[in-house]
Amino acid sequence: MVDDVERACSVVVRDGRIAAVEDYGEPGPDDIALGDDVxxxxxxxxxxxxxxxxxxxxxxxxxxxxxxxxxxxVTTLLDMPLNSIPPTTDVAALQAKQAAARDQVHVDVGFWGGAVPGNAADLPRLHAAGVFGFKCFTLHSGVDEFGCLDDAGLDQALEVIAGFGGTLIVHAEDAGSIGAPHGLRYADFVASRPPAAETTAIARVLEAAEKARARVHILHLSTADGLALIAEGRRRGVQVTAETCPHYLCLAAEDVPDGATRFKCCPPIRDKSNQDRLWAGLRDGVVDCVVSDHSPATRELKNTGDFGTAWGGIAGVQVGLSAMWTQATARGIPLADVVRWMARRPAELVGLRHKGRIAPGFDADLCVFDPDAEFTVDAARLHHRNPVTAYDGLALRGLVRSTWLRGDEVTGDHPRGRLLTREDR
Known part of the structure; x- marks a missing residue:
């Protein structure tokens, strides 16, 4: 897949980078030839x-x-600043996380910082230390050690971040619009976090970003009602981008059984009509990219059967491409679009200029993908630490045959990933 076009070619790799993309020729003795099915x-x-x-x-x-x-x-990921202890809200915590990651990572890893109450002075220092931007919540984050920003805190964080040209990424839900259901019924859980919870918070974030002249990114958009707000914000000159996730585009509320808390995430998986509108927003360019929001937990925390008490998060980093391709083929969407949303656009949004494309000068980070292979997800066979995922039992199309990082195949035997900072952009 070269510049959004499928064509036969030879990719020349030297010293971990793509040296050239040439017309296809017969492979030499040291070359790797791929089959016609991938x-x-x-x-x-x-x-x-x-x-x-x-x-x-x-x-x-x-x-x-x-x-x-x-x-x-996936050959590059950015780690979120919360759920770890300590959260990445100051330089010491960032260094602790980097120390934990070093010599363990099989792909390249960068880090987000966190914007929480009381750490405005830490934001410039974290920026200088190389984080790619700052995450905040507009309601309780789910963990007490990562506080949420009220209106004054949001304004302050945006003013500081705008001062050094950074980005604030926002979990945008309004606490005042959210109920607190308990029990087995998924419909009750969805009703407790209505579309208005997202749109109210998104409107507030856009207003604050416009005032501060700051760049903001709306995380995991689940409601299509937010599309018009984001589009209108851009027309007003607000520097705003947005993402959604495979579980919002591939799973639907109508298919979630009661008590199946492996499907719980915040904001929630909504109905098929909403899903269709999200796909339209993605194709129209209102939504910029698709990322996993991989947020796993132990079986004990996840499989409680009660949507009020279960941990809210979807474990899906391993199956996102297949899930997206399954839906895309059903909707007549070409593979090139899926790749752009999941590789090129995320790299561009965070300024990773050597990632996300097969082109000269880019890292030789490659994925060998069989678009016609079919398989059924078995949570127990995934590489996630805990065998819990909303995709368990789902029949998918498209299978990753191998993944290459800077020209070397990732086998799981020897971690070769690097820790990235903004300096690597």
Whole structure:
């Protein structure tokens, strides 16, 4: 897949980078020839992964998360600043996380910082230390050690971040619009987090970003009602981008059984009509990219059967490409579009200029993908630390045959990933 076009070619790799993309010729004795049944893709770039190490490594961890990522065609990921202990809200915490990750990672890994109450002075220092931007919540994050920003805190963080040209990425839900259901019924859980919870928060974030002249990114958009707000914000000149996730595009509320808390995430998986509109927003360019929001937990925390008490997060970094391709083929969407949303656009959004494309000068991060292979997801056979995923039992199309990082195949035997900072852009 070269510049959004499938064509026969030879990719020349030297010293871990793509040296040339040439017309296809007969392979020499040292060349690797791919079969006619597979497509060579750029390695995916997943900018939304919760690794949870250190502090909650029993939930995931760098070794398992990056191995799962590689098995799913992801060659670069950015780790979220919360669910680990300590959260990445100051330089010491960033250094602790980098120390935990070093020598464990099978793909390249960068880090987000966190914007929480009381750490405005830490934001410039974290920026200088190389984080790619700052995450905040507009309601309780789910863990007490990562506080949410009220309106004044949001304004302050945006003012500081705008001062050094950074980016604030936002979990945008309004606490005042959310109920607190308990029980088995998925419909009750979805009703407790209505579309208005997202749209109210998104409108507030756009207003604050416009005032501060700051760049913002809306995380894991689940409601299509937010599309018009984002489009209108751009027309007003707000520097806003947005992402959604495979589980919002591939799973639907109508198919979630009561008590199946492996499907719980916040904001929630909504109905098929909403899903169709999200796909339209993605195709129209209102939504910029698709990333996993891989947010795993132990079986004990996830499989409670009660949507009020279960941990909210989907473990999906290994199966996102296959899930997206399954839906895309049903909708007549070409593979080139899926690759752009999951590789090129995430890399561009965070400024990784050598990732996400098969082109001269780019890292030789590659994914060998069989678009016609079919398989059924078995949670127990995934590389995630805990065998829990909303995709368990789902029949998917498209299988990653191998993944290559800077020209070397990722086998899981020897971690060869690097820790990235903004200097690597």
């Amino acid at each position: 497509v060579l893709l750029p390695g995916l770039v997943d900018t939304h992964v919760h690794v949870n190490e250190p502090g909650r490594t029993e939930w995931e961890g760098f070794a398992t998360a990056t191995r799962a990522a590689a098995a799913g065609g």
